[in-house]
Amino acid sequence: MKYISHLDLHRLFKRSLKKAGIRTDYSKGFNPHEIVNVVQPLSLGFESSSEYFELETPDTVDRAVMEELNRSLPMGIAFTYLKKLPLQKKNLSAYSEYATYRFSVPAQLTEEQTRQLQSFMDQPQIMVLKRSKKTKEPVAKDVRSQIRSFQVSYEDGRILGECMLRCASNETLNPLPLVQALCAYACVEVCSSIAIRRLELYGLKDGRLISLPEIYDEVL
Amino acid sequence: MNCNEVQEKLDRILPRVEKPARYIGEEPNSVIRAPREGELRFAFCFPDSYEIGMSYLGMQILYHGLNRTDFCYCERAFAPGKDMIDEMRAEGLPLFTLETKTPLSQFDMIGFTLQYELCYTNILLMLNLAGIPLNAKDRGEDDPIIVCGGPCAFNAEPLADFFDIVLVGDGELQLKELAKLAHQRKTEGFSKEELLLRACKLPGVYIPSFYQPQYDEKGRYLRMHKLHPQAPDQVRKAIIDDINEAEFPEENIVPLIEVVHDRSVIEIMRGCSRGCRFCQAGMLYRPVRQRTPEKIAQLAQKQLESSGNSELSLLSLSTSDHTEFEPLVLQLMDYCGKRQISLSLPSLRLDNFAFKIMDEMQGLRKTGLTFAPEAGTQRLRDVINKNITEAEIFTALEKAIELGWTSVKLYFMMGLPTETDEDLDGIADLADRIMKLAAAKNQGFRGRFSVSVSVANFVPKPYTPFQWVPQNTEAEFERKHQYLAAKFKKLKGVTFHYHDSYTSRLEAIFARGGRECCELLRIAYENGCIFDAWTEFFNRQGWDLALQQAGIDDSCLALTGFAAGEPLPWEIIDCGVSEEFLLREYNKSLQAQTTPDCRLGCNGCGINRYTECKWGNIYE
Ligand code: SF4
Numbered sequence: 001m002k003y004i005s006h007l008d009l010h011r012l013f014k015r016s017l018k019k020a021g022i023r024t025d026y027s028k029g030f031n032p033h034e035i036v037n038v039v040q041p042l043s044l045g046f047e048s049s050s051e052y053f054e055l056e057t058p059d060t061v062d063r064a065v066m067e068e069l070n071r072s073l074p075m076g077i078a079f080t081y082l083k084k085l086p087l088q089k090k091n092l093s094a095y096s097e098y099a100t101y102r103f104s105v106p107a108q109l110t111e112e113q114t115r116q117l118q119s120f121m122d123q124p125q126i127m128v129l130k131r132s133k134k135t136k137e138p139v140a141k142d143v144r145s146q147i148r149s150f151q152v153s154y155e156d157g158r159i160l161g162e163c164m165l166r167c168a169s170n171e172t173l174n175p176l177p178l179v180q181a182l183c184a185y186a187c188v189e190v191c192s193s194i195a196i197r198r199l200e201l202y203g204l205k206d207g208r209l210i211s212l213p214e215i216y217d218e219v220l
Numbered sequence: 221m222n223c224n225e226v227q228e229k230l231d232r233i234l235p236r237v238e239k240p241a242r243y244i245g246e247e248p249n250s251v252i253r254a255p256r257e258g259e260l261r262f263a264f265c266f267p268d269s270y271e272i273g274m275s276y277l278g279m280q281i282l283y284h285g286l287n288r289t290d291f292c293y294c295e296r297a298f299a300p301g302k303d304m305i306d307e308m309r310a311e312g313l314p315l316f317t318l319e320t321k322t323p324l325s326q327f328d329m330i331g332f333t334l335q336y337e338l339c340y341t342n343i344l345l346m347l348n349l350a351g352i353p354l355n356a357k358d359r360g361e362d363d364p365i366i367v368c369g370g371p372c373a374f375n376a377e378p379l380a381d382f383f384d385i386v387l388v389g390d391g392e393l394q395l396k397e398l399a400k401l402a403h404q405r406k407t408e409g410f411s412k413e414e415l416l417l418r419a420c421k422l423p424g425v426y427i428p429s430f431y432q433p434q435y436d437e438k439g440r441y442l443r444m445h446k447l448h449p450q451a452p453d454q455v456r457k458a459i460i461d462d463i464n465e466a467e468f469p470e471e472n473i474v475p476l477i478e479v480v481h482d483r484s485v486i487e488i489m490r491g492c493s494r495g496c497r498f499c500q501a502g503m504l505y506r507p508v509r510q511r512t513p514e515k516i517a518q519l520a521q522k523q524l525e526s527s528g529n530s531e532l533s534l535l536s537l538s539t540s541d542h543t544e545f546e547p548l549v550l551q552l553m554d555y556c557g558k559r560q561i562s563l564s565l566p567s568l569r570l571d572n573f574a575f576k577i578m579d580e581m582q583g584l585r586k587t588g589l590t591f592a593p594e595a596g597t598q599r600l601r602d603v604i605n606k607n608i609t610e611a612e613i614f615t616a617l618e619k620a621i622e623l624g625w626t627s628v629k630l631y632f633m634m635g636l637p638t639e640t641d642e643d644l645d646g647i648a649d650l651a652d653r654i655m656k657l658a659a660a661k662n663q664g665f666r667g668r669f670s671v672s673v674s675v676a677n678f679v680p681k682p683y684t685p686f687q688w689v690p691q692n693t694e695a696e697f698e699r700k701h702q703y704l705a706a707k708f709k710k711l712k713g714v715t716f717h718y719h720d721s722y723t724s725r726l727e728a729i730f731a732r733g734g735r736e737c738c739e740l741l742r743i744a745y746e747n748g749c750i751f752d753a754w755t756e757f758f759n760r761q762g763w764d765l766a767l768q769q770a771g772i773d774d775s776c777l778a779l780t781g782f783a784a785g786e787p788l789p790w791e792i793i794d795c796g797v798s799e800e801f802l803l804r805e806y807n808k809s810l811q812a813q814t815t816p817d818c819r820l821g822c823n824g825c826g827i828n829r830y831t832e833c834k835w836g837n838i839y840e
Pocket of ligand 1: 493822833
C-alpha cells in the first residue's frame with residue numbers, strides 16, 4: 001500500500017468508517033468538514049509499520065468495529081491497535097517530535113566505499129537537498145541537528161540502516177534525500193529503488209522519548 | 221511474459237512514476253482471483269486515464285455483469301500516463317490488466333468503450349503498448365478479438381480497420397451473448413471467421429470486415445457493399461425493453477486514489493423525450509425507460525453500503541423527467557441526510573421543487589447554479605428545440621438570488637445552424653441582464669454575484685436532425701470567439717470561456733467521417749498524438765501533418781456536410797430513430813418550429829417499430 005498518498009489514505013479511512021456506520025463529527029464553520037486526521041502523513045512510496053489515525057465520533061468504536069473496518073480496507077492496511085483519547089484541542093500530530101526509519105539500498109560496494117559509509121555522520125555539516133517552500137527549487141541545507149541517531153551497515157549487497165529524524169509539525173526531515181546524500185557521500189551509484197519503512201513516531205516528555213500513542217498518558 | 225515477470229518489472233518502475241496507484245489494482249470490490257481453466261478472459265479497456273475511466277458507470281455495469289457469469293473473467297486496463305508509457309517502453313513491459321497483471325495480448329477478447337472521439341488515438345496506443353497488431357486484418361487466430369461499444373460506436377467507420385466487432389445499443393445483454401459465443405469458440409475450437417459469422421446474427425453486432433464502402437470518382441460515399449452473404453443489410457441497435465430487468469452493479473469497485481467522480485451513481489432512466497435537435501444521446505438512447513423508485517432506492521442503499529461513498533448521484537439525461545421524481549428525491553434525501561451523504565442531482569430543471577429541495581439540502585454551498593440555454597436568442601433556441609425560455613431562466617434566477625446564491629454558470633454553443641451575430645449578441649446580453657438583476661436584488665453588495673459563460677463549438681453528430689449540416693470553419697469559429705470576447709470584455713463580473721476550435725473540427729471529422737479516417741488516425745498516432753482531449757498533451761503539429769498526409773482537409777464531407785437524402789457513411793447502423801423523422805425535424809428547425817416533448821404526444825420518431833415506447837402521450 002506504499003503507493004497510496006496520505007490524502008488517499010484519508011479517503012480510504014473515511015470510506016471504511018462510513019461503511020461501518022461510524023459518524024465522524026463535523027467541525028463548525030463556513031465549510032464544515034469532518035474531524036479525522038492522519039497523524040504526520042508519510043511520503044508516497046514509503047512503507048510503514050505504525051501509522052496513526054485520529055477521529056472524533058459520538059459512536060463507540062470497539063474491537064468489533066475495528067475488525068469491521070479492517071474488512072473493508074484493502075489488503076496491506078489494517079487497524080492494529082485502538083485507543084480512546086480525551087477530547088481536547090490539540091491533535092496527536094502536534095505531539096510528534098521524531099520518527100524512526102529503516103532503509104535498504106541495493107548496491108555493490110568496495111571496501112573503501114563501505115568504510116566511507118561509516119564516516120558519514122562524522123561530518124560537521126550534513127548537506128541535504130530540500131525543496132524550498134517558496135520557490136519549490138531544491139536547495140542544499142545542513143540537517144545535522146535534525147538527525148538524532150543514525151546507523152548504517154553494508155550486508156549482502158545492500159546498504160542497511162536505521163535512523164531517528166525530526167518529524168514535528170514545524171520541522172521534518174524526509175529520510176529519502178538523506179539516504180541519497182549518504183550514497184552520494186560514499187560515491188555509490190543507486191540504480192534500483194531505495195526502500196524506506198517508517199517504524200514509529202515519538203513525542204518528548206522532559207527530554208524522554210515516548211512512543212506517540214503513550215504520549216497522552218504522560219502529558220494529560 | 222507471465223504475470224510474475226510483469227509484477228517484477230512493475231515493482232522497478234512504480235517508484236519512479238506519478239500516481240503509481242493507477243497501476244496496482246487491489247481496489248475493494250474488484251474481482252481478483254486465479255483464472256479458471258477454460259474460461260473466457262476478457263479485458264475491459266478504457267482509452268483514457270484511470271481517473272476518468274473509473275468514474276464511468278458503464279464500465280462498472282459491464283465488468284460486474286461479465287464477472288457474474290460462470291464462463292468469463294473480466295479484468296480492466298486504462299491508458300497509462302505519459303511517464304508510465306515511457307517507462308514501460310524502456311523496460312519492455314507490455315500493457316497489462318490491473319487484476320492479475322496479465323499482458324493484454326494473452327486475452328481472448330478485449331473491449332474498448334468509445335465515449336468521445338478525442339480518445340481514439342489512445343485506443344491505438346493501448347493496442348500498441350500491448351504488442352497487438354493495430355489492423356484487424358493483421359491479427360491471426362490466436363490474437364485477441366478486439367471489440368468496441370459505447371455512443372461513438374454508432375459511427376465506428378473511422379475505426380473500422382482496427383476492430384473485429386462493433387457493438388451498438390444497450391450493452392448489458394449483448395456483451396454477455398457475444399462473450400458466450402467467444403467462450404464457445406474457446407471450448408469447441410472454431411475459427412475466428414466462424415465466430416464473426418455467428419456474432420453478426422446477434423442484435424446490434426456489426427462486423428466491419430463483412431462490408432466494404434464504395435465511393436464515386438470524387439470520393440463521395442455511395443453505399444456499403446456486403447462482402448458476406450450472411451451479414452445483415454443493416455445492423456439494428458440492441459434494445460433492452462425494461463431496464464428494471466437489466467443488471468446494475470451493487471458492489472462497485474472503489475478506487476484507492478481520488479478519481480474524477482468519487483461517488484455512487486444510479487441510472488434512474490435511460491433516454492430523453494425532449495428532442496433537442498443537436499443532442500445525439502437524446503436520439504440514440506430512445507425510448508425513454510425508467511427504473512422504479514423501489515429499485516433505485518434499493519440499488520442506492522446497496523451501493524452506498526458496499527462502497528462507503530459519501531456522495532450519491534442520479535444519472536439520466538433529464539433527471540426531473542422521472543415520473544416519480546419528487547417522492548423519489550424526498551426519500552433519498554431522507555436516507556442520505558441521516559448518514560452524512562450528499563445527494564447530487566445533475567441536469568435538474570430549476571423549478572419550485574428544485575429550489576425547495578436545494579434549500580433543504582444540508583451543507584449545500586450556494587454557488588454554481590447552472591443553466592444550459594445553449595443558444596442566445598429564443599429564435600435559435602427554437603431552431604435547436606431547446607425548450608427553455610428566458611422567462612423561465614429569470615424566474616429561477618430571481619428565486620436563486622433571493623435564496624442567497626452567489627454565482628451562476630451558463631452553457632451555450634456557437635456555430636449552430638442558422639446562427640447570426642444577433643444570436644451571439646443574445647449570449648452577452650443574457651449575461652448582462654443577469655448581472656443587472658443581481659445588482660438590483662443585492663443592493664449594497666457590489667461584486668457579490670458572478671456569472672460564468674462557457675461557449676462550446678457545435679459539432680454536428682450522426683443520428684441527429686443536424687447530421688447533414690456543415691460545421692463552422694475554423695476561421696468562422698475564431699471570428700465568433702473574438703467577437704464575443706470583445707463583448708464580454710465590457711461586462712464586469714462575467715467570465716467568458718470558449719473551446720479550442722481545432723479540436724472541435726477533429727471531433728466533427730471523427731464523428732461524421734467514414735473509413736478514410738482510419739488512415740488519418742493511424743498516421744496521427746504514428747506522429748505522436750495521444751490524449752487528444754487533454755489540452756496539455758494536444759499535439760497540433762502531429763495532427764496538422766497527419767491531416768496533410770491522409771489528404772483530409774476543410775473540404776471533407778464530415779466538415780462541409782451532406783445533402784438531405786444523400787447516402788451517409790454511417791447508414792449501415794440503424795439507431796432506431798428513422799431518417800424520415802430526423803429529416804422532418806431538420807426541416808422544422810429551418811423554420812424555427814419547435815417539436816413538443818413526446819409526453820404531450822408521440823412525434824413518430826420510429827423507435828416504437830422495434831420496441832414498445834411507453835413514454836408517448838403520457839401527459840395527454
Ligand atoms: S416513439 Fe414517439 S413517444 Fe416514443 S420516443 Fe419516439 S417520438 Fe417519442
